Amino acid sequence: MPSVLDRFLRYVQIPSQSATDRDVVPSTPGQMTVAKVLAEELRAMGVVDAVADEHAYVTGTVPSNVSHKTPTIAFIAHIDTACEVTDENVRPRLVENYDGGDIVLNASENVVLSPEVFPSLLNYKGETLVVTDGTTLLGADDKAGVAEIMTTVEYMMTHPEFKHGAVKVVFTPDEEVGHGASLLDIEALGADFAYTVDGGAVGDISYETFNAAKARVTVHGRSVHPGKSKNKMVNSILLGMELAARFPADETPATTEGYEGFFHLLGFSGNVETTVMDYIIRDHSKERFLERKSLMERAVGAMNARYGKGTVELAMSDQYYNMRDRIEPEMHIVETALAAMKALGITPNILPIRGGTDGSQLSCRGLPTPNIFTGGQYPHGKHEFVSVQSMEKAVEHLLKIVELYGAKKA
Secondary structure (H helix, E strand, O other): OOOOHHHHHHOOOOOEEEOOOOOOOOOOOOHHHHHHHHHHHHHHHHHOOOOOOOOOOEEEEEEOOOOOOOOOOOEEOOOOEEOOOOOOOOOOEEEEEOOOOOOEEEEEOOOOEOOOOOHHHHHHHOOOHHHHHHOOOOHHHHHHHHHHHHHHHHHHOOOOOOOOOOOEEEEOHHHHHHOOOOOHHHHHHHHOEEEEOOOOOEEEEEEEOOOEEEEEEEEEOOOOHHHHHOOOEEOOHHHHHHHOOOOOOOOHHOOOOOOOOEEEEEEEEEEOOEEEEEEEEEEOOOHHHHHHHHHHHHHHHHHHHHHHOOOEEEEEEEEEEOHHHHHHHHOOOHHHHHHHHHOOOOOEEOOOOOOOOHHHHHHHHHOOEEEEOOOEEEOOOOOOEEEHHHHHHHHHHHHHHHHHOOOOOO
C-alpha cells in the first residue's frame, strides 16, 4: 500500500497550476489529468462510485460499515496549484533528520531555505522534510491534502475492522483562482458537513475567513507627443499611482496580520493611454469589509471629480464571505476535530484564515466546512516545504475524526 509520502511525491510531479482570466473550468488541462488519476485510484481501492466529471471535480463514497445511522462527512482538497510560481518539472527532494540549519535549495540561483527568514523551520528539527529544487513551488498546497485524504480512504477500504460512517471524498479544481467549488452539487453529494484539508502546521484549524472582494480599476489617459503635451497629455500611469496613494499605506498584506484587513494591489500594468489595476479587498469584519469597498468607490469618485467623468472605471464584485456565521451553529464539527487532535496528543491552534478556502463558499451555500491542517508550510513559492511526519499525523487526524463520528448516532 503506498504511503502518504509516495502518493504526495507522485502527485506533485503532475503539473496542475490553475490560471486566471479563463472562462472554463478547469482553467488548465493538467487539472483534468490529476482528476482522472485520482478517480482511477479510488476505483482501484474499491470506491465504486468514484468519478471525475467534465469540470475535473472528483467525488466518491466510502460506505458506512456500522449498523447505526451516523453523520456523513466529506473531506475536500483542491487539485490545482498556485499561480505565482510554476509547477512545471517539480523535482522534490528529501532532507532527512533536518538539523536546524540552512537548506540550500538551488546554489546557482542562491535560493536558500533558512530559519532566519522562515523561523518555523526550527519546529521540524529531526524530521524528514520534502523541499523543492528552488526553481518551482512544491505543491503541498494542496496536494498534501489530496495525498492525505487518499491515504485515509485506502486505510478505511482495507481495514474492515475500523468502524466508520459514510465518508465522501471530494477533489476540486481552480481553488487558487477563486472558483470556490461553485460547481459542486451539494445536494447530490449528500454530506452533512465537510472539512477542507488545506491548512498549515499540525494542529491548525480554522473556521473564520476573510470577507473578500476583487476590484479592477481601469484608468483612461490621453497620449500626446511629450514635446507638445502641456495641458493636453493625461498620463494614466501617474493617475493610477495617485489612486493607489489614496489607500492606507499600513493596510496592505505586508503590514497586517491576524484579524487585520487590507487592500492588496496585485496587478498594475499600462501605458500613458490606459492603465489597469487589480485589487483584492479583505476583512474578517463584515462592517469593515463594507467600509473598505466604500472607500474604493469614494477614491474612484474623487479621481473622476478631479479629472473628469469616466477617467477611472471600477468593476468590483464580492468573492466570498466569512464562514464563521454558518459554522458556529454547528460547532460540533470544530469540537470533534479538536477532540481528535487532543486524542492524538496534538496541541490545537485555532486561527483565522488570512485567505479563502473552498469551505468559504461551501459554508455560505449550506455545507458547513472548516479547514484543518495538512502540514504544508510557506505555500505559493519556491521555499514551500512539508514534513513527512506532519503528513502522517494529518492522516491519523482524519481517521480519528471518522472514528469519533462513527461512534455517534446521528
